[in-house]
Amino acid sequence: MTDDAHTSRRAFLRGAGGVALGSAALAAGAARADDPLITDLDAQPWTQFLGDPVDAMPYGMPSEHEAHVVRRTVSWLTADATSSINFTPLHELEGIITPNGLCFERHHGGAAHIAPGDWRLMVNGLVGRQSVFTLADIMRFPRVTRTHFLECAANSGMEWRGAQLNGCQYTHGMIHNVMYTGVPLRLVLEEAGLKGAAAWVLAEGADAAGMTRSIPLDKCLDDCLIATHMNGERLRPEQGYPARLVVPGWEGNMWVKWLRRIEVGDHPWHHREETSKYTDLLADGTARRFTWEMDVKSVITSPSPQAPITHGRGPTVISGVAWSGRGRVAEVHVTTDGGVNWTKARIEGPSLDKSMHRFNHEFDWDGAPLLLQSRAIDTAGYVQPTKDALRAVRGVNSIYHNNAIQTWAVDSDGRAENVEIS
Amino acid sequence: MTDDAHTSRRAFLRGAGGVALGSAALAAGAARADDPLITDLDAQPWTQFLGDPVDAMPYGMPSEHEAHVVRRTVSWLTADATSSINFTPLHELEGIITPNGLCFERHHGGAAHIAPGDWRLMVNGLVGRQSVFTLADIMRFPRVTRTHFLECAANSGMEWRGAQLNGCQYTHGMIHNVMYTGVPLRLVLEEAGLKGAAAWVLAEGADAAGMTRSIPLDKCLDDCLIATHMNGERLRPEQGYPARLVVPGWEGNMWVKWLRRIEVGDHPWHHREETSKYTDLLADGTARRFTWEMDVKSVITSPSPQAPITHGRGPTVISGVAWSGRGRVAEVHVTTDGGVNWTKARIEGPSLDKSMHRFNHEFDWDGAPLLLQSRAIDTAGYVQPTKDALRAVRGVNSIYHNNAIQTWAVDSDGRAENVEIS
Structure with missing residues (x-):
């Protein structure tokens, strides 16, 4: 394999909508030359002592470092926790x-x-x-x-x-x-x-x-x-x-x-x-009445308020989920500027009937504030609406069947907030 | 919808390879007319008392009735449980x-x-x-x-x-x-x-x-x-x-x-x-050396020794899994008589590259002993071999890369056993 072949693969990667990691991460790599986690075996006890045996956990559980990844409920939503809701993270x-x-x-x-x-x-x-x-x-x-x-x-x-x-x-x-x-x-x-x-x-x-x-x-x-x-x-x-x-x-x-x-x-x-x-x-x-079908919908899951950007500017992944009760998700578009410009995201993993779809979009963040939105289109031709478009038809009396576009405002520190824009 | 339409759907169901439940299950249904689980609310406390609230288990676990569904290890396989194996159920x-x-x-x-x-x-x-x-x-x-x-x-x-x-x-x-x-x-x-x-x-x-x-x-x-x-x-x-x-x-x-x-x-x-x-x-x-690829393989998971037939004769489901390191599984065939007659099973659920596939086959069990086998064929054209065919080429020195056909002998009580037939 020649260096030319390598260069053309990098070009392909960029051309396909992916973003190769630039100098940021590699500079970080160079700065880690004295990192004890690389140079000092004593800083890596897991390399020196036997770990858990295979009979430690007949039914396995997540790492202790993932203890924050749980279903959560809110106390004010219902009168009693036996008639209530908890939420998927x-x-x-x-x-x-x-x-x-x-x-x-x-x-x-x-x-x-x-x-x-x-x-x-x-x-x-x-x-x-x-x-x-x-x-x-x-x-x-x-x-x-x-x-x-x-x-x-x-x-x-x-x-x-x-x-x-x-x-x-x-x-x-x-x-x-x-x-x-x-x-x-x-x-x-x-x-x-x-x-x-x-x-x-x-x-x-x-x-x-x-x-x-x-x-x-x-x-x-x-x-x-x-x-x-x-x-x-x-x-x-x-x-x-x-x-x-x-x-x-x-x-x-x-x-x-x-x-x-x-x-x-x-x-x-x-x-x-x-x-x-x-x-x-x-x-x-x-x-x-009898509004059974769940309309086409999507949301960006990362970045989002509990999943801020912590790595600073440069290559950044936008990831989210989309679904429709009327079939498969055909396309998801993502905007970083509140809907002025839209880019088609990659649908990643199986595309199955009436199933959640994963979408990803990579971009090179310049550190400026962002208004992130995603918009899904299903195979039946339905397009996820804006909140205003939905309210114009349905008013605001109901709590059900809100499939509107979600907006996250990301500030220059990477923190995300739930906002609404017109 | 007419009764004629209903009759023709039943005919279709049978024609499509499915087996409609016959008189056995329905006779059982009739025999259950005095079942307290139908007639007596006191026998169904879950209908009368509030159940678990939504904050009972932030990370959920299986039912206590599934406590037997765990990874298991065997003590004699290796000298120490930190360098050993447990097995998926x-x-x-x-x-x-x-x-x-x-x-x-x-x-x-x-x-x-x-x-x-x-x-x-x-x-x-x-x-x-x-x-x-x-x-x-x-x-x-x-x-x-x-x-x-x-x-x-x-x-x-x-x-x-x-x-x-x-x-x-x-x-x-x-x-x-x-x-x-x-x-x-x-x-x-x-x-x-x-x-x-x-x-x-x-x-x-x-x-x-x-x-x-x-x-x-x-x-x-x-x-x-x-x-x-x-x-x-x-x-x-x-x-x-x-x-x-x-x-x-x-x-x-x-x-x-x-x-x-x-x-x-x-x-x-x-x-x-x-x-x-x-x-x-x-x-x-x-x-x-460097025998990296996992060859095409399948096994019937039910009935099997820990999953016997307990319902007696009549409609019976054979279910199993198949996979290949060379692509997708194209077909799985099932035999109930040790390989004299083979029937194509249904592949059920997504068929994905280098992924496990589920197959199902329904038949009407007459209560006679069975010799159950499955045989998978992958999209690269490889056919899962018999044990004898594999031994003829590889001998019996190795413990690796055994993708041979598995046989379960089922007796007239529905109990299954691991056997070998020539």
């Missing part, structure tokens, strides 16, 4: 998979704990055979594996009236993205035998809230799952162990956890969670 | 992602614990600028996200001389499959500037074993990563936190953990782990 994550231990929770009556042997699923209503399935029965149906995001309809809900919360864990953290394994709901409904008038399904949870939602039968037959596994292992208790509904692309409230009953009917049930809650009150006093 | 997992807490470990001097601020990566040898990078420096390079399996060259190594170990956690559990995020090694090498004679790289770990391996430069420039994240979060300590090498498709020993140095040279170093170890002694006394 999006600003600390990479790729598209949310680790199971960090998947946000929303409960209406606390997280139920059900032994797998005690779980039952009743299928009743407009079916040929009213049936009760055990978990062992469900595991005899053909299984599928699908990666989908689950977003709470109230994600970013505090931001309708202005920039409120400090950082993307709180503004956008009511979402997780998981590779689910489960049984298509279609197979279980067909096993029970659908009657001719069947048009809707009521999904009911076994938790203290007895969560119920009406779901159109067509959606149930299309892509809904009775999920038993997440990211390879069994569901976590707070995510509906031993079985939950997966309703791809639709608001998280419908993904009934601790699923215990599927009733088939010819009309929606108009229960609390689809009338009093999870409807969108418009400026004229009417409400949008 | 493949028989309990679904989909293709291995949860971070269940990723098998192999250490040569125990798992090192390094604070991120204390980590350094030196790049030296045939480079234009000998350099030292901090973790913050590495995070300024463009990042990519890739899903790859890591398999120990010794996986299934005890099986060369016959069926030895009880269950697929022990026979095949030295593997995990993870979505990594990291920086292409190519970018770091090009930043340091490769000299014309550069042809090999030595990767060195910072652990007490000072693990080193020689890697051809072409591989480093192709798809190797300096990984900082696994499945969305930072690497776990036992997986090389804060940074490890990812060498897609190649034996796990080369994926140097706690990476501290990259030396560029014009020849391989012939260190211990590529001469005394990780070479394959043939019957004639010569050894295969």
